[in-house]
Amino acid sequence: MLTVITLNLRYDTPKDGAHAWAHRREATGSLLRARAPLLIGTQEGLAAQLVELQAELPGYHSFGTGRGSPGQDEHCRVFYRSDWLRLRRHGDFWLSETPEQAGSVTQSWGNSFPRMVTWGEFEPVDGGAPFSFLNTHLDHASPLARERGAEQIVRFLRQPEIVHPAIVCGDLNAPPDGRPLQILHGEVPVDGAASPLRDTYRLSGGAGNGEPTFHGFTGRGTERIDYILAEPPFRAARFEVLDQPVEGRSVSDHFPVVAELEW
Numbered sequence: 437m438l439t440v441i442t443l444n445l446r447y448d449t450p451k452d453g454a455h456a457w458a459h460r461r462e463a464t465g466s467l468l469r470a471r472a473p474l475l476i477g478t479q480e481g482l483a484a485q486l487v488e489l490q491a492e493l494p495g496y497h498s499f500g501t502g503r504g505s506p507g508q509d510e511h512c513r514v515f516y517r518s519d520w521l522r523l524r525r526h527g528d529f530w531l532s533e534t535p536e537q538a539g540s541v542t543q544s545w546g547n548s549f550p551r552m553v554t555w556g557e558f559e560p561v562d563g564g565a566p567f568s569f570l571n572t573h574l575d576h577a578s579p580l581a582r583e584r585g586a587e588q589i590v591r592f593l594r595q596p597e598i599v600h601p602a603i604v605c606g607d608l609n610a611p612p613d614g615r616p617l618q619i620l621h622g623e624v625p626v627d628g629a630a631s632p633l634r635d636t637y638r639l640s641g642g643a644g645n646g647e648p649t650f651h652g653f654t655g656r657g658t659e660r661i662d663y664i665l666a667e668p669p670f671r672a673a674r675f676e677v678l679d680q681p682v683e684g685r686s687v688s689d690h691f692p693v694v695a696e697l698e699w
Contacts, residue, residue, distance in 0.1 A: 437673065438697040439473040440664050442605035444573070444690040447510055448485040455653045455686065457485055463682040465492025471678075471694060475558075476515040477571030477605040486513050495519060499526050500554035500571070504539045512554040512571045512606065524566065526556035529592065531574070531585035546578030551585055553592070557599050565699070566599045567670075572606040574616060582610055586619040590626045590633075601667040601699065604633055607690065609661050612645045620665055633665040636695040639672035647677040653689045655681065664695040673698050 445464070448457035468476060469492070476496070481489065483502065490498055493515060500513035516523065529535040531551040532542040541547045551574060559566040570589065575581035586608075593602050610616040612635065615624060622630030637646045648657025657679060666672065674696040 438475070439471065439694065440475045440477070440603060440605060440697060441468065441471060441473040441692050441694045442477045442479075442571070442607075442662055442664055443692040444479040444607040444662060444688055445481045445485065445489070446688040446690070447480045448482050452653070455689070457488075460685055460687055461488055461492065463685040464489065464687040467678065467682045467687055467692065468493060472517070473694065474517045474520050475569055475603075477569070478511070478513050478515065479571070479573040479607045480510045481513055482510060483508065486511060490515075497523070499523070499556065501528050501538070503530075503550040503552045509550070510573070512552055512573055514554055514556055514569065514571050516556070516558065520561060521558045522561050524557045524559055526554070528552055528554050531572070531581070531588050535588065542584070545581040545584050547575050547581045548577045549575070551575050551581065553589060555592075568593070568599050568602040570602060570604045572604070572608070574606070574608045574610065576609045579615070582608070582614075582616040583619060586616040587626050590619060590631045593631070594629075601670050602633070603667075603670065603697070604665040605663065607662050612660055617663070632667045634667070636664045636666055636672040636697065637675045639666065639670075640675035640695070642675060647679065649677055649691045649693055651679075651686070651689060651691060653686050655679075655686060657691060662690055662693045664693055666695075666697055669699045670697045671699060672696065
């Protein structure tokens with residue numbers, strides 16, 4: 437069983453007051469240690485914040501750079517259990533017309549900030565089949581940037597050197613029936629072909645739009661914008677939005693999302 441969690445950490449800022457990272461760090465570590473996922477896709481973490489999170493997660497290694505420049509700005513850092521998974525290779529690309537240029541933005545897309553993907557190719561240490569894992573955070577303001585970003589992810593996965601099946605997770609800033617999800621799910625073809633990615637909520641047997649994942653530190657979800665998608669032959673044995681406080685605190689302004697995958 438391959439357990440995956442995606443979590444927008446909410447970047448470290450003192451203006452959050454009682455919800456600032458210093459007050460949430462231990463609860464976040466407690467939740468992740470208790471769930472013990474093999475893979476964690478995080479969004480919005482700043483460099484110092486991620487160092488502190490790494491200290492909360494013994495047994496995990498991590499990788500991924502900042503969206504603006506190496507080591508700076510928000511990250512889409514990936515954490516993985518090194519006793520279960522072997523990292524074969526990894527990288528980052530930017531959701532722009534110059535994806536290899538760190539910090540790049542395509543102004544005509546309407547991006548407010550650089551957006552990126554951190555990816556890794558893994559294999560189980562017991563010699564099981566390899567797979568790819570992508571973690572991203574699509575633009576919060578521009579619908580066009582979200583659509584172009586989704587298309588770029590689909591095109592990246594079509595490169596001949598990319599190992600399949602793939603998992604894509606992150607804060608997509610779009611509803612389940614929005615165009616970015618339609619692109620990633622193959623309902624809107626890219627370059628004439630449909631993506632094979634599927635929503636693990638639906639794969640687990642869920643109906644409707646699913647539970648909301650963003651709550652703005654209120655504890656009451658308002659919209660579903662965080663996802664774990666997977667290609668066949670992955671199956672989702674379980675899917676859950678972790679909407680309960682941990683040690684009396686919300687770990688973020690987003691609820692963590694967990695999927696248990698098998699193949």
